[in-house]
Amino acid sequence: MTAASDFKAAPAADPRRALFANANFRWLLGGGFLSMLGDQFTLLALPWLVLQLSSDPLVLGTVLALASLPRAVFILVGGAIVDRYSSQAVLQLSKWANALLLGTLAAMVASGTVSLQAVYAISLLIGLATAFSYPAGSSILPQALPPALLQPANGLLMALRQLSALLGPFTAGLLIAGQASGLDTSAAPGRSGLAWAFALDALSFVLSSWTLSRVRLLPRTAPLADAQSVLQAVAEALRWCWRDVELRSLCLYFAAVSFFVGGPLQVALPVLAKTQLPEGAAGLGLLLTVHGVGSLIGMAIAGLRPNWRLSTLGGTVLLIDTVAALVFMPFGHIHASWQGAALLLPLGVLGGLVQVAVFSWMQQRVPPAMLGRAMSVFMFIFMGVAPLAAALAGAALRVLAVADLFTAAGACLLLIVLLGLWLTPIRRIAYLVPAAPRAGV
Known part of the structure; x- marks a missing residue:
């Protein structure tokens, strides 16, 4: 059931108080920050893993291209799927998909069974998942908050994204460097730290999916007709x-x-x-x-x-x-x-x-x-x-x-x-x- 208090008009005098009093925003804020921080771990750990598996810069470029190409190609399709079904449902599914992919990658890295072919495949699938998560994430806020709270909510969420981009790589670098300096001698240099970085990102997707399930959206008006094709x-x-x-x-x-x-x-x-x-x-x-x-x-x-x-x-x-x-x-x-x-x-x-x-x-x-x-x-x-x-x-x-x-x-x-x-x-x-x-x- 949708809580009416989540969609009341915000008092113009103090939008911050109204924003943090909104239960939907608190769930989105907590889960969003966890997910954004986890993303930074993978952004650092993935190229570092590739450089351990191959010293060829072309290989690194190929992996990064495989992660970005499906996002660019399928993001319009992702937007159509979001409009047909539900931004919340699509975003949750993409989070679980990312959690599964990154958890698999973490297990392979930890066990020493990871290969370039596996990294290629997982990078491609992660890029495909983000083609759906990006439009879903950008369209969920207007369905969860009253219009008066959109700009303050966007400002704080984008600021947290920027903050995570500053803190995440530093924290991930400490984790990987700590393992590489000899804290773990059971794996290749830094390999255990890389596994932990991917595992923590996977966990962040699981937790943010749970917080997302607590959000109550406005009833949808005029969803995309099933008879209309995606194209x-x-x-x-x-x-x-x-x-x-x-x-x-x-x-x-x-x-x-x-x-x-x-x-x-x-x-x-x-x-x-x-x-x-x-x-x-x-x-x-x-x-x-x-x-x-x-x-x-x-x-x-x-x-x-x-x-x-x-x-x-x-x-x-x-x-x-x-x-x-x-x-x-x-x-x-x-x-x-x-x-x-x-x-x-x-x-x-x-x-x-x-x-x-x-x-x-x-x-x-x-x-x-x-x-x-x-x-x-x-x-x-x-x-x-x-x-x-x-x-x-x-x-x-x-x-x-x-x-x-x-x-x-x-x-x-x-x-x-x-x-x-x-x-x-x-x-x-x-x-x-x-x-x-x-x-x-």
């Missing part, structure tokens, strides 16, 4: 997103930003650290950490202070990207890590604020029956664009200096902002006012 459902979602002019403009805008800016940064930042920073890899780690901390601060502010807003939502996006463009253009000329950190920290804060605001806007904008597919379309844009952009940046660095690539990326971002300002309705996209709670809930 028809995907096509319907694409048509719907295209007809919504503001949503279409925002998706195309972010696709352009990801292609011309996000991709180059993936490649150019490590090259800059290697060629221009005296600290080398340590400098790169510092820059990534500082940017991550900035994003964490921005997301936390968006969650704790949802009424701190600049202009319209679209105006805020364009303003922040203008600042980012002005930072990118001279960024390639830095020669000290502290200079890069000073530039990346405020960018991380502003980016975190925008990410939460845009995500919350989409969750309110899209009809509940279309939410899984619409969110999967948004994710597909970034998953499809990112590898192409990274490849293009790598090719560009063969003919451009890293400083020139940063300057070009900043100039492209500024041009994208100007085109968005003059040719699209982005600047007029307003923050949505949360609707009144439905009668009877």
Whole structure:
């Protein structure tokens, strides 16, 4: 039975108190953090395992590709399945699938029977499971909370994800390094630590699946018809997103930003650290950490202070990207890590604020029956664009200096902002006012 208290309108004066008083959010918060922290163990342990099994970087690239390719290919299908059945049911099944896969991998690593072929297969299946868990996870929140609580909830959950990305690899590294330093002599160096890392991630999926079962969702309205095929459902979602002019403009805008800016940064930042920073890899780690901390601060502010807003939502996006463009253009000329950190920290804060605001806007904008597919379309844009952009940046660095690539990326971002300002309705996209709670809930 759905608890009516879980869907009451939030008092505008103190959204934090209303948020933590909501039982659904508390279950989602606890289970989500466990799962996010566990994910970081696998993100570190999987490539380390591959490097123990093979020193060939092509093998590592193949494993990572097998983990990401099915997610990009099937995420639109995953969104259609979520809309047809239940985001909660699909998310639980994907969690159990991941728990089974990672538990199997942990057992094979611990027993010394793991092989590259097994790692290939498990990586492929994990990628397939995430194609369903991503749209399910992004569409469950609007069905579990009243609209007034969406932005603070998204802000805190995204901030926790960023926090787990900072804490998880460090903790997993200590675990694996501790075993590799001789705490366990019964297995290959670090092998026991790797097994524990995969096992703990599997356990996190089991526990988060249990917490998810405690969540009580709003009754579904107009679920996807069984007579409609999955491909028809995907096509319907694409048509719907295209007809919504503001949503279409925002998706195309972010696709352009990801292609011309996000991709180059993936490649150019490590090259800059290697060629221009005296600290080398340590400098790169510092820059990534500082940017991550900035994003964490921005997301936390968006969650704790949802009424701190600049202009319209679209105006805020364009303003922040203008600042980012002005930072990118001279960024390639830095020669000290502290200079890069000073530039990346405020960018991380502003980016975190925008990410939460845009995500919350989409969750309110899209009809509940279309939410899984619409969110999967948004994710597909970034998953499809990112590898192409990274490849293009790598090719560009063969003919451009890293400083020139940063300057070009900043100039492209500024041009994208100007085109968005003059040719699209982005600047007029307003923050949505949360609707009144439905009668009877």
